[in-house]
Amino acid sequence: MFSDSPVIVWFRDDLRLADNPALHAAVAAGRPLICVFVFDEESEGIRPLGGAAKWWLHGSLAELDKALGVFGGGLVILRGRGDQVIETLATETKAAGVYWNRRYDEAGRAVDTRLKTALKARGMEAESFNGGLFHEPWTVKNKSGAPFRVFTAFWRAARGNGDPPLPIPAPVKVSFYAARPEMTVALDDLALEPGKPDWAGGLREAWHRGEVAGQRQLETFLEESLGGYTANRDRPDRPATSRLSPYLRFGNISPRQIWHAAMASGRSPDLDKFLAELGWREFSYHLLYHQPDLATHNFQPRFDAMPWIKDAAALRAWQRGQTGYPIVDAGMRELWTTGWMHNRVRMIAASFLAKHLLIDWREGEAWFWDTLVDADPANNPASWQWVAGSGADAAPYFRIFNPILQGEKFDPDGAYVRRWVPELAALPASAIHKPWTAKPAVKAYPVPIIDHDFARRRALDAFAQTRDRTTQN
DNA sequence: TTTTGAGTTGTTCGA
């Protein structure tokens, strides 16, 4: 191997310079770097990104390229099967090795394992690192040596291991491999952002993508909203949640950076509550690792007997924010417009689909996958299963949100509904979560597509059926 | 080894 053989840093869900273990190790190796991203929609089993996530990815890649530009280099973008493309690049450039941070979806892991084998067979280094989790999923186990299936015990065990390591600073100097690989494609050629029609206007208004924006968002959150987080986080009418989820999704920011920045702001019940949210993310990846088909199979097999209803019209009404329940519709429209939905409202809207409409949670998961900027392979399915009742440590089946009560409790003045459902803006707070009681009636807004009491009863009966069918077998 | 208590986010009903 020549002394100036490059090292390849393969960026994936870790689109940042700071606290990036693979990049850090590559810089420390003292060789010229090739920083590369591979847009892969071809590998077997790879789930293509949804539209909103692609939009976020575009911005993240552009920002990363810009940040590398400060050091006189840039990001090389390639396209194709990840392992094949990287192996070809490594061979052509006579690379000393390839470094990357791990991912945890089954298809991605298979690609990485194949690549590692191929590189080692060629006598090249292949080094993988943990850049996205506090603990590798295979290291957290209960006393019987099995993976945890309930959150509280999982998080207790994880926290019992002490604080995660301190984040690694961004490199101060990076030297780049001079030649530009022939296979390079332009970012715009990936067509990650919409052309015509351009549906991303609301996303652009709501977000700044990339590492710098992620750090700024973290600072703002810690300064303005960590105090009082426990109570305010449930209020969609207040800007009280961290809004860090899309930055975490693409690794514009790392959990360790968030952890240590939050810890530095002082201990409090609010801090523990916020850290537990990072714990839920961690738990989701833990679940995904141990059940790779989390997005397609019930975590609790009993739900295989659930009598889901196929109802294209109801599904469409839910997707468009036309169910006639203001809090649900406000959430679905916020999602459509900004690529994001408030956590409390996600639960209400998801519960409405799975329990009121009895539509398979996988339909909802797919819609969120396509429309959320933060849609990730672990959190999205794990959270949907949790809400539907089929998941790990899931909501008890009888916990069926009443969309009227939830609206009145968490959006008491109706400010959130007024913002996203302007047809209802003139209603008084007393009617805004049950507009069918308003006089005169609001013509521009639909009547509820299903009665709450009827839907609740039906959902309970449906769940009872799964018990009967399961015990018969 | 067996038993026991607890477990993110709720609603309804009846006293």
Place this chain on the structure above:
DNA sequence: GTCGAACAACTCAAA
């Protein structure tokens, strides 16, 4: 109006 019970079943971990 408020309050406690009921609404299952199962995993985990301490006793």
